Amino acid sequence: MPRPDPDLVARLRAAGCVFAEDEAALLTAAADGPELEVLVRRRIAGEPLEHVLGRVDFDGLTVRVTPGVFVPRRRSEALVHAAVAALPGSAHPGRPLVVDLCCGCGALGLAVARRAAVDLHAADADPVATACAAQNLAGVGTVHTGDLFAALPTGLRGRVDVLVANTPYVPSGAIGSMPPEARDHEPRTALDGGRDGLDTARRVAAGAGEWLAPGGALLIETGTAQAPVLAEVFGGHGLVAHVGHDEDRDATWVQGRVTV
Numbered sequence: 001m002p003r004p005d006p007d008l009v010a011r012l013r014a015a016g017c018v019f020a021e022d023e024a025a026l027l028t029a030a031a032d033g034p035e036l037e038v039l040v041r042r043r044i045a046g047e048p049l050e051h052v053l054g055r056v057d058f059d060g061l062t063v064r065v066t067p068g069v070f071v072p073r074r075r076s077e078a079l080v081h082a083a084v085a086a087l088p089g090s091a092h093p094g095r096p097l098v099v100d101l102c103c104g105c106g107a108l109g110l111a112v113a114r115r116a117a118v119d120l121h122a123a124d125a126d127p128v129a130t131a132c133a134a135q136n137l138a139g140v141g142t143v144h145t146g147d148l149f150a151a152l153p154t155g156l157r158g159r160v161d162v163l164v165a166n167t168p169y170v171p172s173g174a175i176g177s178m179p180p181e182a183r184d185h186e187p188r189t190a191l192d193g194g195r196d197g198l199d200t201a202r203r204v205a206a207g208a209g210e211w212l213a214p215g216g217a218l219l220i221e222t223g224t225a226q227a228p229v230l231a232e233v234f235g236g237h238g239l240v241a242h243v244g245h246d247e248d249r250d251a252t253w254v255q256g257r258v259t260v
């Protein structure tokens with residue numbers, strides 16, 4: 001990539017962009033002339049770089065992410081890898097059925113489907129997110145809009161081999177101390193998990209048993225301190241649970257299986 005204009009780098013640095021050189025190079029590669037200036041002004045005003053560029057790198061893929069949609073975090077790649085590892089073995093008849101609940105732009109499901117041949121359904125309550133997911137998952141999976149399991153076709157009941165969910169898990173009281181990029185540009189419904197951050201995760205754990213196939217797995221990303229609480233919730237709904245952690249990605253999740 002050619003060296004970006006030093007004035008542009010200086011403007012981005014003055015606006016607080018830590019990786020000003022890299023960002024300037026990416027913005028310059030995305031547009032030029034007046035169009036570039038529009039992108040630069042959006043970035044200087046505090047929009048996440050991924051929204052300005054309209055894309056994010058996730059698990060080796062370039063994924064579309066539009067303004068108003070949660071930007072997938074690198075740490076969630078760990079959830080993808082754990083979900084792939086939880087897929088049934090080759091004795092399973094046909095393609096395993098995977099559901100990405102609270103899918104946002106659909107990055108998690110897309111990454112699972114790139115790593116394994118699966119039947120993929122993804123769902124989110126926010127129609128802005130599902131419009132974005134439908135673009136990312138065109139030809140890969142089916143996207144539904146609605147509240148958690150109510151969004152899914154009833155024909156999936158009792159058949160889901162792997163249910164993966166990155167539910168909102170920031171405690172309500174901690175939203176105010178999030179970086180402004182997230183707080184001001186990602187929907188509160190994508191971040192706020194209620195008093196202890198586990199409201200939506202509890203609902204997913206409570207409903208999962210009805211949708212999972214015998215031996216099926218549920219995986220929910222969570223904070224490290226929340227994980228033991230969520231693992232107990234899983235246990236209360238008949239799932240044999242353990243906590244997974246990926247040191248490199250600073251990622252934690254709870255994984256549970258329906259006993260056969």
Ligand SMILES: C[S@@+](CC[C@H](N)C(=O)[O-])C[C@H]1O[C@@H](n2cnc3c(N)ncnc32)[C@H](O)[C@@H]1O
Binds near residue numbers: 200
């Ligand atoms: C933390 S974001 C994760 C998005 C995506 N899975 C990712 O990792 O990039 C949480 C998502 O949950 C969705 N969500 C929140 N409450 C929901 C509900 N009751 N039913 C379905 N989706 C919900 C939000 O719209 C948001 O897209």
